[in-house]
Amino acid sequence: MTVTIDRAGDIAFVTVDNPPVNALSQAIRQALWDAAEALDRDASIRAVILLCAGRTFIAGADVSEFGKPPQPPHLPDVVARIEAAQKPWIAAIHGAALGGGFELAMGCRFRLALDTASVGLPEVTLGIIPGASGTTRTPRLAGVEAAVDLVTTGKPVKAPKALTLGLIDAVVTGDLREAARAFAAQALSLPLPPPVSARPIATKDSAWWDEQRKAIAKRAKGEVAPLHALDCLRAATDLPFAEAMAKERATFLALRASDQAAALRHIFFAERAAPRPASLKDVPPLPLTRAAVIGGGTMGAGIVAALREAGLPVTLIERDAEALSRGLSTLSGIFDAAVARGKLTPEQAQARIAGVTGSTDYATLADTDLVIEAVFEDLAVKRAVFAELGRHCRADALLATNTSYLDPRRIAEGLPNPARFIGLHFFSPAHVMKLLEIVPTPETAPETLATGFALARLLGKIPVQAGICEGFIGNRILKRYRAEAEALLRQGTPIAAVDAAMRAHGFAMGPFEAQDLGGLDIAFLQREGARAAGQHVPETLGDLLVRAGRKGQKTGGGWYDYTPGNRSPQPSAATAALLAPHVTAGEALSPEAIATRLTGAMAAEGRAILAEGVALRPADIDLVKVHGYGYPRWRGGPMFGSGVR
Numbered sequence: 001m002t003v004t005i006d007r008a009g010d011i012a013f014v015t016v017d018n019p020p021v022n023a024l025s026q027a028i029r030q031a032l033w034d035a036a037e038a039l040d041r042d043a044s045i046r047a048v049i050l051l052c053a054g055r056t057f058i059a060g061a062d063v064s065e066f067g068k069p070p071q072p073p074h075l076p077d078v079v080a081r082i083e084a085a086q087k088p089w090i091a092a093i094h095g096a097a098l099g100g101g102f103e104l105a106m107g108c109r110f111r112l113a114l115d116t117a118s119v120g121l122p123e124v125t126l127g128i129i130p131g132a133s134g135t136t137r138t139p140r141l142a143g144v145e146a147a148v149d150l151v152t153t154g155k156p157v158k159a160p161k162a163l164t165l166g167l168i169d170a171v172v173t174g175d176l177r178e179a180a181r182a183f184a185a186q187a188l189s190l191p192l193p194p195p196v197s198a199r200p201i202a203t204k205d206s207a208w209w210d211e212q213r214k215a216i217a218k219r220a221k222g223e224v225a226p227l228h229a230l231d232c233l234r235a236a237t238d239l240p241f242a243e244a245m246a247k248e249r250a251t252f253l254a255l256r257a258s259d260q261a262a263a264l265r266h267i268f269f270a271e272r273a274a275p276r277p278a279s280l281k282d283v284p285p286l287p288l289t290r291a292a293v294i295g296g297g298t299m300g301a302g303i304v305a306a307l308r309e310a311g312l313p314v315t316l317i318e319r320d321a322e323a324l325s326r327g328l329s330t331l332s333g334i335f336d337a338a339v340a341r342g343k344l345t346p347e348q349a350q351a352r353i354a355g356v357t358g359s360t361d362y363a364t365l366a367d368t369d370l371v372i373e374a375v376f377e378d379l380a381v382k383r384a385v386f387a388e389l390g391r392h393c394r395a396d397a398l399l400a401t402n403t404s405y406l407d408p409r410r411i412a413e414g415l416p417n418p419a420r421f422i423g424l425h426f427f428s429p430a431h432v433m434k435l436l437e438i439v440p441t442p443e444t445a446p447e448t449l450a451t452g453f454a455l456a457r458l459l460g461k462i463p464v465q466a467g468i469c470e471g472f473i474g475n476r477i478l479k480r481y482r483a484e485a486e487a488l489l490r491q492g493t494p495i496a497a498v499d500a501a502m503r504a505h506g507f508a509m510g511p512f513e514a515q516d517l518g519g520l521d522i523a524f525l526q527r528e529g530a531r532a533a534g535q536h537v538p539e540t541l542g543d544l545l546v547r548a549g550r551k552g553q554k555t556g557g558g559w560y561d562y563t564p565g566n567r568s569p570q571p572s573a574a575t576a577a578l579l580a581p582h583v584t585a586g587e588a589l590s591p592e593a594i595a596t597r598l599t600g601a602m603a604a605e606g607r608a609i610l611a612e613g614v615a616l617r618p619a620d621i622d623l624v625k626v627h628g629y630g631y632p633r634w635r636g637g638p639m640f641g642s643g644v645r
């Protein structure tokens with residue numbers, strides 16, 4: 001970790017070097033303060049350029065310091081010191097200037113950035129707000145409306161847009177150091193602009209702020225930081241700079257110590273640890289240059305889209321020409337939807353499709369590195385696929401099953417070189433959902449496992465290793481969650497009360513409306529399959545509904561009734577009649593008690609999963625629930641929420 005000063009004529013270069021992302025640790029803050037003092041005393045210097053070594057400009061305060069008392073010099077003071085420097089400082093940005101990094105840049109008199117760089121204030125994603133003038137300087141650079149968007153969403157903007165907004169003064173290409181030196185020379189030949197804190201800021205009327213508050217509250221779904229950020233932005237327009245800074249600091253310190261911030265930091269670090277497990281540090285993954293997917297249904301097409309997004313050429317195999325045509329059409333639909341949303345240009349969508357080869361002949365897989373099976377959830381069908389793959393693929397080709405519920409060991413029986421076999425459980429839609437459960441069998445080689453994690457990194461997924469049990473980690477906890485929700489029904493809690501309680505807890509929807517959306521028959525078929533295989537699977541209330549033809553929205557009714565063309569759930573007299581014999585009147589539970597009961601059941605199943613070694617650590621279970629099942633991120637997941645670390 002260093003902050004070095006070098007000089008070229010009357011320009012000084014202050015370079016921060018604190019791998020991996022130049023986070024603003026206490027030592028860096030102190031060194032920057034000292035550099036400002038030293039360069040103010042150096043009469044030969046007329047301007048100072050702030051640069052960073054490594055892959056990025058300063059990515060923010062050091063999040064690992066957040067659990068400890070803040071140490072001076074505090075960042076807002078360092079930013080103010082640089083702003084008050086006798087010589088103008090110029091921030092030269094590459095990579096990403098985020099959080100405190102961009103706040104430091106706003107303390108500089110000028111900011112310039114490489115065209116590939118981005119700037120942002122992501123603090124609300126950590127349950128806090130900018131704590132070093134993000135809510136007071138940003139509106140003075142970009143205006144109040146842009147500042148509200150940047151600060152309350154936490155979304156970064158690329159350099160060209162930052163220039164348009166006024167967040168930076170120039171976009172440069174090529175050698176950043178040289179471009180910054182030339183910019184400084186030119187800036188020194190002109191009158192300097194005022195320090196950012198002295199620049200004017202517009203005010204907005206109360207109606208505008210009320211409108212913003214309503215929109216942000218709807219989007220935040222229980223997270224409080226965005227609303228506090230809005231309050232501080234409003235204070236910045238109504239109060240003198242120093243008073244607004246005091247409000248921002250007090251709010252930042254209070255949120256920094258909050259449960260939501262602790263939970264979001266927990267997920268932040270868990271997400272970054274997941275793709276690189278220490279146990280695989282010295283295990284080289286196999287090369288992945290060509291992939292294939294077997295099955296072009298919803299899952300298979302989604303997986304093809306994810307592989308194409310990562311730039312891999314893909315062969316899509318289907319059982320016959322008609323199924324293949326349907327699969328390719330599903331895939332085109334995915335890319336067309338991305339174009340319609342502005343995520344892809346038509347040319348990019350064309351290139352995605354051009355990288356897909358459709359075939360019904362397994363012999364075309366002779367030189368494929370990775371094959372992912374995503375056919376019907378039936379053991380015989382899957383085993384027939386792997387028999388073909390065993391015959392046609394290279395012995396070292398990685399063969400993966402996307403099964404959700406079947407035992408991967410059963411699927412791989414008889415497969416030549418089972419060391420190259422693994423479970424890769426994607427979540428639908430596979431090109432959107434980040435979670436990937438990686439399920440090795442006892443015969444899976446370490447290199448195969450390492451390749452599974454390398455694939456997750458390539459696809460930008462959050463990988464979690466799971467042991468073999470019914471439903472692995474996520475679906476096993478889902479089954480327990482649903483069973484506990486049905487137990488509440490049996491004890492007299494209304495269906496709508498359970499769903500409302502879980503929505504209030506931060507879920508996008510409750511367990512019953514979610515089943516109606518996905519279809520009750522999916523889990524019903526799993527239970528029937530297990531029963532047919534001789535397992536004792538008690539009847540559930542969901543079974544009653546499916547046997548009565550109530551499979552959810554797709555049949556016009558499940559737990560709720562639905563009128564044609566209207567997806568909003570209506571209490572159902574038919575369901576009440578079906579369940580009546582199984583319901584005993586009980587005490588009405590509060591929404592908090594319902595949520596505690598259901599999240600407690602998830603945590604209990606998580607503890608059993610840990611005890612059995614199906615999950616390697618509590619944080620992995622939290623990642624599964626947050627990224628696969630809509631568990632509110634700002635609660636940290638069922639294990640964090642229950643105190644299991």
Ligand code: T1G
Pocket residue numbers: 020021023056059060061062063064075096098099100101103122123126128129130131132134269272273
């Ligand atoms: N503090 C400490 N460590 C950090 C860090 C941070 N801010 N950001 C990343 N790391 C670590 C991360 O844990 C991982 O460690 C390694 O760097 C690479 O990260 C006052 C108070 C910058 C876009 O929220 O968005 O400033 O696992 O895998 O994919 O108002 O990291 O290697 O040991 O993510 O190339 C605001 C968070 C802080 C930025 C790079 N800043 N970081 O992505 O690498 S609050 C943020 C990111 C703040 C001020 C407030 C990304 C990245 P390890 P990575 P990447």
